[in-house]
Amino acid sequence: xSQAPIPTLPFGRRVSRWFGRNLIRIxxxxxxxxxxxPVIYTFGFSFNDAGKSNLxxxxxxxxxxxxxxxxxxxCSALGNSIKIGLLATVTATILGTLIAFAxxxxxFRGRSATNLLIFLPMATPEVVxxxxxxxxxxxxxxxxGFWPTVIAHVMFCISFxxxxxKARIASLDPRLEQAAMDLYANERxxxxxxxxxxxxxxIAGAALLAFSLxxxxxxxxxxxxxxxxTFPKFVYVSAARGIPAQANVIGSSMFFLALIIVIAGxxxxxxxxx
Amino acid sequence: MADASSSSHGDLILxxxxxxxxxxxxVDDLSLxxxxxxxxxxxGPSGCGKxxxxxxIAGLEEPTVGSIFIGxxxxxxxxxxxxxVNTVFQNYALFPHLxxxxxxxxxxxxxGVKDVKEQVEKVLALVExxxxxDRKPTQLSGGQQQRIALARAIVNRPALLLxxxxxxxxDLKLRRQMQIELKWIQTEVGLTFVHVTHxxxxxxxxxxxxAVMNEGKIEQMGSPADxxxxxxxxFVANFxxxxxxxxxxxxxxxGDSNVITVHGQKISLLKSRNQSQTTSVVVGIRPEKIxxxxxxxxxxxxxxxxxxxxxxxxxxxxxxxxxxxPWKQDLMVFEQNDGGTPTLRSGDPxxxxxxxxxxxxxxxSQDVNAGAETDEIE
Ligand SMILES: Nc1ncnc2c1ncn2[C@@H]1O[C@H](COP(=O)(O)OP(=O)(O)OP(=O)(O)O)[C@@H](O)[C@H]1O
Ligand SMILES: [Mg+2]
Numbered sequence: 001x002s003q004a005p006i007p008t009l010p011f012g013r014r015v016s017r018w019f020g021r022n023l024i025r026i027x028x029x030x031x032x033x034x035x036x037x038p039v040i041y042t043f044g045f046s047f048n049d050a051g052k053s054n055l056x057x058x059x060x061x062x063x064x065x066x067x068x069x070x071x072x073x074x075c076s077a078l079g080n081s082i083k084i085g086l087l088a089t090v091t092a093t094i095l096g097t098l099i100a101f102a103x104x105x106x107x108f109r110g111r112s113a114t115n116l117l118i119f120l121p122m123a124t125p126e127v128v129x130x131x132x133x134x135x136x137x138x139x140x141x142x143x144x145g146f147w148p149t150v151i152a153h154v155m156f157c158i159s160f161x162x163x164x165x166k167a168r169i170a171s172l173d174p175r176l177e178q179a180a181m182d183l184y185a186n187e188r189x190x191x192x193x194x195x196x197x198x199x200x201x202x203i204a205g206a207a208l209l210a211f212s213l214x215x216x217x218x219x220x221x222x223x224x225x226x227x228x229x230t231f232p233k234f235v236y237v238s239a240a241r242g243i244p245a246q247a248n249v250i251g252s253s254m255f256f257l258a259l260i261i262v263i264a265g266x267x268x269x270x271x272x273x274x
Numbered sequence: 275m276a277d278a279s280s281s282s283h284g285d286l287i288l289x290x291x292x293x294x295x296x297x298x299x300x301v302d303d304l305s306l307x308x309x310x311x312x313x314x315x316x317x318g319p320s321g322c323g324k325x326x327x328x329x330x331i332a333g334l335e336e337p338t339v340g341s342i343f344i345g346x347x348x349x350x351x352x353x354x355x356x357x358x359v360n361t362v363f364q365n366y367a368l369f370p371h372l373x374x375x376x377x378x379x380x381x382x383x384x385x386g387v388k389d390v391k392e393q394v395e396k397v398l399a400l401v402e403x404x405x406x407x408d409r410k411p412t413q414l415s416g417g418q419q420q421r422i423a424l425a426r427a428i429v430n431r432p433a434l435l436l437x438x439x440x441x442x443x444x445d446l447k448l449r450r451q452m453q454i455e456l457k458w459i460q461t462e463v464g465l466t467f468v469h470v471t472h473x474x475x476x477x478x479x480x481x482x483x484x485a486v487m488n489e490g491k492i493e494q495m496g497s498p499a500d501x502x503x504x505x506x507x508x509f510v511a512n513f514x515x516x517x518x519x520x521x522x523x524x525x526x527x528x529g530d531s532n533v534i535t536v537h538g539q540k541i542s543l544l545k546s547r548n549q550s551q552t553t554s555v556v557v558g559i560r561p562e563k564i565x566x567x568x569x570x571x572x573x574x575x576x577x578x579x580x581x582x583x584x585x586x587x588x589x590x591x592x593x594x595x596x597x598x599x600p601w602k603q604d605l606m607v608f609e610q611n612d613g614g615t616p617t618l619r620s621g622d623p624x625x626x627x628x629x630x631x632x633x634x635x636x637x638x639s640q641d642v643n644a645g646a647e648t649d650e651i652e
Contacts, residue, residue: 178334179367181354183381183426193380197371 046248053242071244077234088153096161104169130223144226157210168202284310291340302490315477318487360427368411375407509645519642554638561606573627
């Protein structure tokens with residue numbers, strides 16, 4: 001017995017060390033599981049041979065994916081939501097970006113008040129907003145429907161656009177614009193060649209945010225859309241009778257679409273840096 | 275200072291330039307002429323108004339009072355993009371979304387120049403980064419970014435190039451190398467460079483003319499040698515290198531020199547080197563001009579007796595002594611390590627001597643420590 005055995009740590013220490021090293025991973029697994037179980041569940045049940053109600057598993061089928069518009073009205077509801085979402089996104093992004101530049105770059109009377117007011121729609125409960133908007137539309141003798149819904153969506157999306165774009169503008173180094181001016185670019189060209197490209201990621205992010213906010217808004221839409229059926233409204237209404245599996249197909253597709261956009265964005269960014 | 279009569283058409287002329295922020299005066303009634311084609315250094319401690327001055331010349335800051343001329347043209351109210359002036363910013367300010375090529379081409383494209391590609395390639399070769407055209411600024415090292423910032427400015431051949439501490443972020447070796455390159459480029463392209471720095475060594479090695487700035491004002495302007503050998507104020511004497519400044523009184527006159535009594539001992543000061551208008555005078559002598567000897571060794575020229583060595587530090591080429599004088603003032607002495615003097619130790623009694631012409635006399639009303647603290651922080 002001349003060779004000393006390699007000293008081993010006591011069992012308890014080894015376990016605690018293992019936990020110490022892997023705690024963050026364990027935590028991450030739990031976190032992501034918690035986040036993704038609903039998504040996985042939705043995705044799984046999009047393959048359910050559901051029939052009338054998609055509450056219990058009845059067997060695997062690809063029919064729902066082959067025929068996403070199979071359930072009555074699901075695709076027209078989806079179409080409405082996409083139309084409203086696009087219109088609201090474009091309008092809110094343009095207006096919000098202009099407001100963000102005004103607030104971020106210019107000093108004018110009422111600037112701090114505007115800064116504060118921009119936050120209000122985000123802080124106000126949606127039911128209250130929805131109900132007041134409906135009251136307002138009725139007072140102006142405008143019947144609820146497609147356009148009132150678009151207007152309502154633009155209204156609550158603008159705040160988010162302003163906040164997102166303003167943050168990007170604030171992080172912009174003013175010396176870059178000064179350098180452009182120093183290099184013979186006038187105000188317009190400086191904006192076009194330096195300011196706008198640098199703020200663009202913020203604007204794009206704001207547009208994506210606006211679209212997703214508009215697309216799944218239920219409360220405000222429910223007040224102002226009248227008989228028009230949007231996708232969230234469709235799902236809500238059919239919940240009483242049983243949600244068709246096609247809703248799961250569309251929901252999962254939206255999720256994957258968002259995922260692809262995010263990954264593509266990352267790839268483009270990485271390529272730009274290289 | 276440049277002689278106004280010899281001024282060519284591209285001199286930069288600042289007249290009574292003043293900039294106030296609220297009730298704080300950053301640049302105070304500044305007037306100077308920078309001759310075309312010269313390498314001009316603006317030297318001063320942090321916060322003295324160097325950047326503010328440059329920004330006014332570039333048009334990025336509006337002067338509160340005063341005017342800026344390039345030759346005959348008044349550019350005081352011109353927009354930055356209307357001035358034949360380019361800036362190399364303190365932090366480079368390269369456009370992160372553009373390639374190196376597009377960064378350098380930016381000014382050329384705005385001016386609608388034809389042979390953009392050729393000119394960009396030429397200037398990239400000049401700054402020795404010809405293969406970096408396709409990269410993004412974030413993929414360059416600090417020194418490379420600095421050279422691109424320089425290329426982006428000089429490619430436009432402006433009448434005037436402003437450099438705001440462009441070497442501040444570099445390590446000492448790269449800094450020395452870039453100083454040589456910058457100086458070489460300046461002679462090569464023949465532009466007027468206004469170089470801002472708070473590194474006195476940098477200013478002295480590169481510039482034809484240095485202006486020492488303090489609290490928004492120019493303290494003194496002249497060639498590096500002039501400023502070093504004949505500082506006009508205690509601030510310049512202390513800020514540019516080190517100086518021993520001793521208070522004294524003019525007690526008599528002997529031919530072309532004044533006899534000054536400093537703490538009971540008499541030394542000579544050439545009248546031509548005495549700037550004091552009164553009998554109160556601050557006598558200055560650079561540490562490397564002083565000889566240090568044991569008290570019994572005979573001395574020539576000016577001598578001060580009764581010193582005690584209080585600190586000795588060996589710095590390779592020289593030995594630096596701190597000598598405490600009888601009036602409790604510490605004087606600095608740098609002695610070449612050429613074997614000429616025996617090494618002295620702390621506590622040794624010594625006498626100091628130097629040649630009379632090295633002595634300079636300043637106005638007696640100044641604080642002898644002005645500018646000294648800033649130098650020590652460096
Ligand atoms: N926009 C401003 N508002 C208020 N004060 C300012 C402004 N810009 C500069 N100052 C002040 O003016 C003084 C001079 O500033 P400046 O930037 O010109 O200094 P500097 O000499 O370039 O210093 P450094 O060597 O640190 O770069 C400083 O005291 C500074 O605080
Ligand atoms: Mg500065």
